[in-house]
Every structure is written in C-alpha cells, then in structure tokens.
Amino acid sequence: MTDEATAVRAMWESWGLPGIVDVHTHFMPRRVMDKVWQYFDAAGPLVGRSWPITYRSDEADRLATLRSFGVRAFTSLVYAHKPDMAAWLNQWSAQFAAATPDCLATATFYPEPGAAEYVAAAINGGARVFKAHVQVGAYDPTDPLLDDVWGVLADARVPVVIHCGSGPQPGEHTGPGPIRAVLAAHPGLRLVIAHLGMPEYVEFLDVCDAHPEVRLDTTMAFTPFVEEQMPFPAAERGRLLDLGDRILFGSDFPNIPYGYPEAMRVIAELPGVDDAWLRGVFHDNAAHLFGLDAGHS
Template sequence: MDESAAVRAIWEPLGIPGIVDVHTHFMPKRVMDKVWQYFDAAGPLVGRTWPITYRTDEADRLRTLRSFGVRAFTSLVYPHKPGMAAWLNQWAAQFASATPDCLATATFYPEPGAVDYVTAAIDAGTRVFKAHVQVGDYDPADPLLDAVWGVVADARTPVVIHCGSGPQPGTHTGPDPIRAVLARHPGLRLVVAHMGMPEYGEFFDLAEAYPEVRLDTTMAFTPFVEESHPFPPADGPRLLALGDRILFGSDFPNIPYGYLEAMRVLTEVNGVDDDWLRGVFHDNAAHLFGLATTAT
C-alpha cells in the first residue's frame, strides 16, 4: 500500500470528508530553501540531525497533501527579524488566492506598524496567523504586540503559535509569557503548536483556564520526539478531556518521517476513540475555521 492509500485508510473509516491540517508550511522559495539549509546544518534551534522528508517543489508538495485527502491546510510563514512580516504576508495572500484549499495565512513581529499590517491582513481575509516565539526570539508580551493581540482577539482569528521550549528552548519560550498575554487578552484563539512540548502539562493548564486556547498535535507522540520530549502519561486523561480543542498538525513538509506516521501515532494514544479522532483530524478545525463538516 502506498503512503496516500495508507493515510486514507486511517481517516476514511471515520466518516469525515478529509483532513484539516493546521500546521503546514508553504513559503517563498528562497525562504524555504534557507529553512531547509538550517535543518540540514542541525542549527542550534534544532539541535539534532533533521532530514526533510518532503523536499520537493511546491507543486509536488501540493499534490502530495491533496493525495492524502487534506482538504484544508495553512501556509505558516514567520519572520526572524523586523521588516519581514509585511512582505511575507503579501506572498502568503497571493499563495492563498491561487490555492483555494489553503487557509489564508499571515504573520507579525514586534515592530512599529505591526498593528497596521495585521489589521490590513484581517481586512483582506486572513483566516489564521502564525507566531514563532523561538525563531523570532521575541517576547510575546512585548508592548509592541499588545495592540496586535487586541486586534486579533477582536477579529477572533486563530493564531498558531510556537511557544513551547522544544525542540530547543528560546529566550522567551515557555508558558509564562503566554500566560501574561492571555491575562490581558483572554479571548485570544491561540493554537499552541506541538502541544507546547516539552511543557505539555503547563499548556494544558492554560487550555483548561482559557476556553479559546487550543493545541495542535504537530510531532507529538512520534518516536522522533518521544526520545527527547516524551509526553507524560499522567496527562493522558487531560488530553482526552480536551479532545474538542486538539487539532491535527503535521509540520509538512519539514518533518523527518512520513505523514502517515504523524497520523498513525495519534490512533495509538491510550484511550482515544473514533469520536476523538474525528474531532482531531477534521471536525475541531472545521468548526474553528467555519468549514463544512460533511462532504459536498
């Protein structure tokens, strides 16, 4: 059985119309090439050998996702310095316009004018933002972002945010800066990437305290992550209880294993049932982004 057929064999028996993957990366080619070079070099934010499984051109990557049955996905872009975000947003808007199954994505950075380009992105139809605290090396509670968080919260636009301290800690990673942001903006629809690894339990605390906080499954439970950042078995019941706020994410194409493994490991989590899997692979994100929950 080829990989596409094997992936479909996981979700099709669940009776869902496909997969919604909230954590995929499409970027300008020169940016993606630099990201891949960083992974190839096992840079300090990666800290280990990290082969890219789906190192193909953009058109082929789109065909691959669609062959798996992914019906909606993101183009998570993120800046690592001032002056990048507005340009990345322009590229991402054009990509989404040409790619109807992509949820229009944008990003931001703590810099003067950020609230203006974030407002413009929302007005232009952005469906989701990406924030990368580790790569951007900024404090999410930076005063330059306070108005940004306010605008995003008012618009009820989700933000996929890499804020946990895995795979390597950053200056501002961990739950405390996010706790400070949520204290000021409790209605923010944050989707904590990688389930907050390795601070899983502390980010579960935030999800339990703030009803709009969600977590994505990106890389969680895979052997690649379990050897360095294992999920604590004691938090298993909390994972199940938060099942309506867990969203599937893959990190495609920048994963060191196959897409099938990212899905298969979730089916093997202790205690999960078909209802939980339906929510995670499709329905939870479909509700969040206003997608139809049945096949058309």
C-alpha cells in the same frame, strides 16, 4: 496513488471523515523555504540534532502530495525573524492562498512599529490564521509593540498558531509564562499552541484548561522522533481526551523527518481514543474553528 496516500486515506475513511484539516503546514517563498531547509540540514542551534526533510520537493509536488492524502484544508505558516519581513511575507501568503483555494489564508507579524496596522490589513484582506514563532523570532510575546496586535487578533477572533514551547531547543522567551501574561491581558485570544507546547506539556494543558479559546495542535507529538527526547507524560493523556474538542491535528509538513502516515498513526493509537475523538482532532475541531463545512453529521 502512493502507498502513503492509501494508508492516510484508509485511516480517515475508517473514522467516517470527508478528509483531514491540517492546521500546521508550511508553504513559503522559495528562497525562504530553501533557507529553512539549509538550517535543518546544518542541524542549527534551534534544531540541535539531525533532521532530514522527508517531503523536500517543489511546491507543486508538495501540494499534490497533500491533496493525494485527502487534506482538504491546510495552512501556509510563515514567520518573521526580523523587522520589515512580516508585511512582505503576508503579501506572498495572500497571493498563495488566492491561487490555492484549499489553503487557509495565513499571515504573520513581528514586534515592530506598524505591526497592528498590517495585521488588521491582512485580516481585512482575508487572512484566516496567523503564525507566531517565539523561538525563531526570539521576541517576547509581552513586548509592548505586540499589545495592539494581540488586541486586533482577539477582537477579530482570528486564530494564531504559536510556537511558544521550549522544544526542540529553548529560546529566551519560550515557555508558558509569557503566554499566560498575554492571555491575562487578552483573554479572548484564540491561540493554538503548536506541538502541544512541548516539552512543557503539562503547563500548556493547564493554560488550555484555564482559557476556553486556547487550543493545542498535535504537531510531531507522540512520534518516536520526539518521544525519545521530549516524551509526553503518560499520566496526562487523559487530559487530552477531556480536551478533545480543542485538540487539532498538525503535521509540520513538509519539514518532518518521517512519513505523514506515522504522524497520524501515533495519535490514532493513543490509549483510550475513540472514533469520535479522532474525528474531532483530524477534522471537525478545525472545521468548526475556521467555519468549514463539517461534511458529515
């Protein structure tokens, strides 16, 4: 076992957990992942800074790494940035999940004719979580072509991990405004706001407060890499504790510029957290959301 795996396991074992549920990991068709890595390597406009990929390896090795960490369930977040892409990605993701039992079957969508139909088909085929990327997709979440999509997802109570904050670089439609409008129309929608909504942390905490089915994932938050440019306001940390049952751990594995233990450690060392809060964030909240066996009392 690697030193990293030992460090990760020591943390969750100390909290009395059976492992970790990571709601924000990426597995994609190889040519898509290669293009994503090339974009990060080039520090493209949506990245805006040097961003080395720590876990750049083949798919089998990446799966082995997560399993060595004790990640008992994870996602294969894919996202479309143009028409006629989402349905194909959904087919790939369904095949990946069928071959990877510890992966929560993942799907995506794009504002285009027929989107509600292929979203419904993905749900009927077993999709348990969707990914939406407002920044990369460069679309308005309130686009009329998505209204039926949100309706289908709300009715099915299937969570959507959505990158809608304006970090690391703002997009035309990022920020809390469009999300508030979507939730006004579909108040039962189970959105998981990626990256705690950075850098609009306060606004997305407000959204979470106002909507009981909205959750936040911790992806990249509190790491030195993020804190130097988009620090989480210290005065708001108490709100994270108060919303403890709706905070979910996410890592952004493999596309992170630091080690997995660091992503966990910065959360574990937040002032005021206790083992019960950490058990919820790293396992139980997501286990409840996705109907997984909690594994302990």
